[in-house]
Amino acid sequence: MNKLLVFSLLLLFSSVVWSGYLESDQDVLIPQEWAHVDRVGPTEELELTFALKQQNVHLLEEKLRLVSDPDSVQYGKHLSLEEVASLVRPSDLTEKVVHRWLQSHGITNCLTVRTQDFLQCTMTAETAERLLPGSRFHRYMRDGHYLVRSSAPYSVPDDVHHHLDFVGGLHRLPPKGLDLSKKQKSKAGFHLGVTPSVLRTRYNLTSADVGSVQNNSQAVAQFLEQYYHPADLAEFMAMFGGGFQHRSEVDRVVGTQGGGKAGIEASLDVEYIMSTGANISTWVFTNPGRHESQEPFLQWMILLSNMTGLPWVHTISYGDDEDSLSAAYMMRINTEFMKAGVRGISLLFASGDSGAGCRHLGKENTFRPSFPASSPYVTTVGGTSFKNPYKVTYEVTDSISGGGFSNIFKMPDYQTTAVNSYLKTVALPPKSYFNTSGRAYPDMAALSDNYWVVSNRVPVPLVSGTSASTPVVGGMLSLINDQRFMKGLPALGFLNPRLYKLNGKALFDVTEGCHYGCLDEQVQGQGFCAAPSWDPVTGWGTPNYPALLAVLLSD
Numbered sequence: 001m002n003k004l005l006v007f008s009l010l011l012l013f014s015s016v017v018w019s020g021y022l023e024s025d026q027d028v029l030i031p032q033e034w035a036h037v038d039r040v041g042p043t044e045e046l047e048l049t050f051a052l053k054q055q056n057v058h059l060l061e062e063k064l065r066l067v068s069d070p071d072s073v074q075y076g077k078h079l080s081l082e083e084v085a086s087l088v089r090p091s092d093l094t095e096k097v098v099h100r101w102l103q104s105h106g107i108t109n110c111l112t113v114r115t116q117d118f119l120q121c122t123m124t125a126e127t128a129e130r131l132l133p134g135s136r137f138h139r140y141m142r143d144g145h146y147l148v149r150s151s152a153p154y155s156v157p158d159d160v161h162h163h164l165d166f167v168g169g170l171h172r173l174p175p176k177g178l179d180l181s182k183k184q185k186s187k188a189g190f191h192l193g194v195t196p197s198v199l200r201t202r203y204n205l206t207s208a209d210v211g212s213v214q215n216n217s218q219a220v221a222q223f224l225e226q227y228y229h230p231a232d233l234a235e236f237m238a239m240f241g242g243g244f245q246h247r248s249e250v251d252r253v254v255g256t257q258g259g260g261k262a263g264i265e266a267s268l269d270v271e272y273i274m275s276t277g278a279n280i281s282t283w284v285f286t287n288p289g290r291h292e293s294q295e296p297f298l299q300w301m302i303l304l305s306n307m308t309g310l311p312w313v314h315t316i317s318y319g320d321d322e323d324s325l326s327a328a329y330m331m332r333i334n335t336e337f338m339k340a341g342v343r344g345i346s347l348l349f350a351s352g353d354s355g356a357g358c359r360h361l362g363k364e365n366t367f368r369p370s371f372p373a374s375s376p377y378v379t380t381v382g383g384t385s386f387k388n389p390y391k392v393t394y395e396v397t398d399s400i401s402g403g404g405f406s407n408i409f410k411m412p413d414y415q416t417t418a419v420n421s422y423l424k425t426v427a428l429p430p431k432s433y434f435n436t437s438g439r440a441y442p443d444m445a446a447l448s449d450n451y452w453v454v455s456n457r458v459p460v461p462l463v464s465g466t467s468a469s470t471p472v473v474g475g476m477l478s479l480i481n482d483q484r485f486m487k488g489l490p491a492l493g494f495l496n497p498r499l500y501k502l503n504g505k506a507l508f509d510v511t512e513g514c515h516y517g518c519l520d521e522q523v524q525g526q527g528f529c530a531a532p533s534w535d536p537v538t539g540w541g542t543p544n545y546p547a548l549l550a551v552l553l554s555d
Helices: 057-068 081-088 092-103 125-131 196-202 230-240 264-276 296-304 327-341 413-425 466-486 496-501 545-552
Strands: 004-006 035-039 045-052 110-112 118-124 137-142 145-150 155-157 164-168 217-222 252-255 281-286 313-316 346-350 359-361 364-366 379-386 395-397 404-410 438-441 444-447 451-455 458-463 514-516 526-529
Touching (some): 081 327, 092 118, 196 444, 217 466, 230 264, 264 451, 264 458, 264 466, 296 327, 327 346, 413 438, 413 496, 444 466
Parallel strands (some): 217 281, 217 313, 252 281, 379 444
Antiparallel strands (some): 045 164, 110 118, 359 364, 379 395, 404 438, 451 458
């Protein structure tokens, strides 16, 4: 009889976005905002995702480094999806062991992806609980949305354990989206507010800076029960898009748009990537899931592994506290990010809206990094505010801008010089609060404070968060890709190695202000502070578009 290995609790449920969660060393606890509804019936169908161990991950990482380093002869020589698949697909033994295990429990209704490293299988709850001893499936509800998850840890046979990274659909719950409209900062009297024309003025985009080539596209991804309304986008462009050529419709929706009211988050993402990356074909990935047991973020990652002809730039406003996820899960997601990067796809993630964050560990506090913002294989975008809120001026930090140092991932080579310079020259919080050798983020920033958004046909002011700055940067990178394609150059792909070699050139350095940290005697609510060159609040700063275009148009 096979010895059973308990997968760490730790394939864990996701916590509330940018905020706290519940945990236990004895059982999987569900965050309080999820209300228990009932035990799932034995014949109810579930869909679980099996992440098979991949081959040649170290070679994939090296390939990403070479195609992303402007000093490499392989720079820009991206791989096709088929080439990625041939590199990382699981070994024949792994596929055989996992398939045999599933078939021994009568599970045959499975779909795979082109890279062969994910299996999505449909089965009854009774079968799932036999397959994964210890699991107990229950239905939970939050804000009228239902999900099925296991309330307990599970096990797999030892011989199978070595061929799997994780099983999705058991524990991780979608984080709760921020109500961006509730983060309004009260300012007396008239306030300028951020609109497309304000952004174009600040970042030096002209009316001629719009897309024009056919083979360019960009995308936003939404997982948090948020939907945009086409009528809102049309209204937004009618109100704010008069000074430049633009599109008023999304070209492709991947997934199913839910009904009901539009979400501020979804409206913000679509309206600002399409007004900054103006006149560029735009996709929306929206994934409520076909089954209550699906994990929307994981579903999006799987789509990237199974689609050719993807948009070149993706912006995502989504994240969890690093400590709420297992290292194994995050390592595998990092591999998925690498798979996208070697194909020439740029992934931009919001840095979060809790400053440095804070984790309370008994009498000790530490800062709390966020993932995927802390991934070494994505470009993370922080946030800024105008120094003078009544006119277009220089920028200072937005105190909510997420940033810090990973506790899981080591500092990548491309950023060691910049980050170590910051650590040596700036007054820092106590080193017990953060990991000085971890991947540091964000990489760059843009305005994140007091946006105008149209949602449910109503103009909404004072919307704030790095969910705003991220599509703005993404739109500018799409414009740069447009110009690169006109010159016969490849897509920017994974930007960070090239960004850090610019050493701040072509960006507006943000040197004033700090962001939030732990509210205690030691740091008194303050995290890190901005400084000349790179810092863990605004990265290298905000884009000066024409200068950034010029340096990124060179081979």
